[in-house]
Amino acid sequence: MRLSRFFMPILKENPKEAEIVSHRLMLRAGMIRQQSQGIYSWLPLGKKVLDKVNNIIRQEQNRAGAIELSMPTLQSAELWQESGRYDAYGKEMLRIKDRQDRPMLYGPTNEEMVTDIFRSSVKSYKDLPLNLYHIQLKFRDEIRPRFGTMRSREFMMKDAYSFDLTREGAEHSYNKMFAAYLRTFDRLGLRAIPMRADTGPIGGNLSHEFIILADTGESEVFCHKDFVDFDIPAESTDFDSVEGLKAIFDKWTSLYAATSEMHDEAAFNAVPEGDRLSARGIEVGHIFYFGTKYSEPMGAKVQGPDGKEHFVHMGSYGIGPTRLVPAIIEASHDDNGIIWPASVAPFDIVVINMKAGDQACDDTCELIYAALTKAGKDVLYDDTDDRAGTKFATADLIGVPVQIIAGPRAVANGEVEVKDRKTGARETMTIEAAINRFVA
Numbered sequence: 001m002r003l004s005r006f007f008m009p010i011l012k013e014n015p016k017e018a019e020i021v022s023h024r025l026m027l028r029a030g031m032i033r034q035q036s037q038g039i040y041s042w043l044p045l046g047k048k049v050l051d052k053v054n055n056i057i058r059q060e061q062n063r064a065g066a067i068e069l070s071m072p073t074l075q076s077a078e079l080w081q082e083s084g085r086y087d088a089y090g091k092e093m094l095r096i097k098d099r100q101d102r103p104m105l106y107g108p109t110n111e112e113m114v115t116d117i118f119r120s121s122v123k124s125y126k127d128l129p130l131n132l133y134h135i136q137l138k139f140r141d142e143i144r145p146r147f148g149t150m151r152s153r154e155f156m157m158k159d160a161y162s163f164d165l166t167r168e169g170a171e172h173s174y175n176k177m178f179a180a181y182l183r184t185f186d187r188l189g190l191r192a193i194p195m196r197a198d199t200g201p202i203g204g205n206l207s208h209e210f211i212i213l214a215d216t217g218e219s220e221v222f223c224h225k226d227f228v229d230f231d232i233p234a235e236s237t238d239f240d241s242v243e244g245l246k247a248i249f250d251k252w253t254s255l256y257a258a259t260s261e262m263h264d265e266a267a268f269n270a271v272p273e274g275d276r277l278s279a280r281g282i283e284v285g286h287i288f289y290f291g292t293k294y295s296e297p298m299g300a301k302v303q304g305p306d307g308k309e310h311f312v313h314m315g316s317y318g319i320g321p322t323r324l325v326p327a328i329i330e331a332s333h334d335d336n337g338i339i340w341p342a343s344v345a346p347f348d349i350v351v352i353n354m355k356a357g358d359q360a361c362d363d364t365c366e367l368i369y370a371a372l373t374k375a376g377k378d379v380l381y382d383d384t385d386d387r388a389g390t391k392f393a394t395a396d397l398i399g400v401p402v403q404i405i406a407g408p409r410a411v412a413n414g415e416v417e418v419k420d421r422k423t424g425a426r427e428t429m430t431i432e433a434a435i436n437r438f439v440a
């Protein structure tokens with residue numbers, strides 16, 4: 001992508017409304033724009049990162065056996081009256097009427113709708129286990145939307161819903177998502193710790209929040225410090241192995257970890273003092289087992305091997321992609337801007353032409369841009385006629401992991417500079433060596 005033809009409205013000034021660093025940097029880098037309170041557009045640079053986050057989530061959901069579908073944002077109130085949540089959900093639900101005066105709502109979550117899909121076509125235990133997920137916008141009319149897309153009113157959620165014949169089966173489904181979440185957050189460059197959590201309006205009595213430790217987090221959390229170094233389940237994890245996944249779950253729940261709502265002071269004080277971590281955290285995922293809470297009132301049942309009808313045991317599993325993007329920035333930035341982990345960077349490499357219009361610089365940059373693009377790299381080429389200083393500042397701000405810098409002096413020697421955004425290390429090398437480093 002040539003920067004001269006891209007749409008990346010960088011802000012020079014620090015936006016006054018931004019209270020935390022991720023919100024400030026997302027606005028400055030032209031990733032998002034607020035359209036009304038708590039409702040955001042994702043501009044091209046932000047959309048690229050969000051898509052990469054969603055793809056990693058998708059890969060890990062698929063690996064764990066979940067199946068993707070797409071459900072609508074607008075739902076009929078009738079379904080929610082069946083479960084009893086239409087009245088219970090309160091003011092967070094945006095209620096709408098259509099032209100026939102029928103009550104509708106903008107979905108804050110999808111337990112009812114997916115249960116309706118399930119009951120309309122699944123009749124036998126032989127079709128279980130089943131886990132259906134989608135990545136879709138949600139709306140919650142939060143009292144205090146804040147921190148940009150960290151807590152917004154319209155936000156994206158990956159929500160998965162599992163169906164099993166028995167409680168034991170449902171626990172295995174829960175453990176699959178538990179392990180998939182550990183892998184997902186790790187691939188996003190984050191250390192997320194599962195903590196016992198309150199179930200709120202979703203319900204049930206088994207639930208874990210996945211929390212990233214960050215000073216700007218909204219939750220107060222308490223855990224054993226060893227979680228910071230625990231091993232992540234490998235790519236080769238067998239998601240069909242009941243014992244294997246139970247072992248992962250047992251290990252990751254063997255030490256104390258709880259959010260403030262579930263905090264047990266006495267249990268925490270039993271942890272040796274030097275091992276106690278009391279910190280702030282960002283909730284990036286939340287998983288629930290709630291048994292037959294929805295299947296009973298909505299009549300979602302299957303025939304079991306005993307020939308009798310059984311209400312299915314369900315769980316739901318959420319991740320917030322539009323919250324994850326700022327969470328990654330909170331965990332990875334410096335005074336100059338964002339430092340993206342390679343897995344979600346909007347571009348792999350930025351080529352900086354220090355003197356656009358200079359034939360040698362132009363030719364060198366075009367050569368590198370073409371070679372790396374051909375090799376499958378996603379390259380941003382800063383071909384604008386801004387000053388070199390402005391280009392360096394922009395490249396640092398938007399956090400692309402590698403910068404290849406072509407200035408007249410180096411280019412005259414057949415060389416360019418390669419800068420690592422994270423460490424700041426710079427290396428001068430031949431043009432060919434620079435290309436080879438990223439093609440190989």
Ligand code: 5CA
Pocket residue numbers: 108109110111140142149150151152153155156157158159160202283284285286287288316317318319320321322323
């Ligand atoms: N139905 C369940 C799981 S599918 C559910 O709704 N869970 S939740 O309420 O915990 O939300 C799941 C995830 O969505 C949260 O962990 C968080 O990452 C994200 N999320 C929730 N509310 C917001 C919000 N206002 N802004 C941004 N992300 C949010």
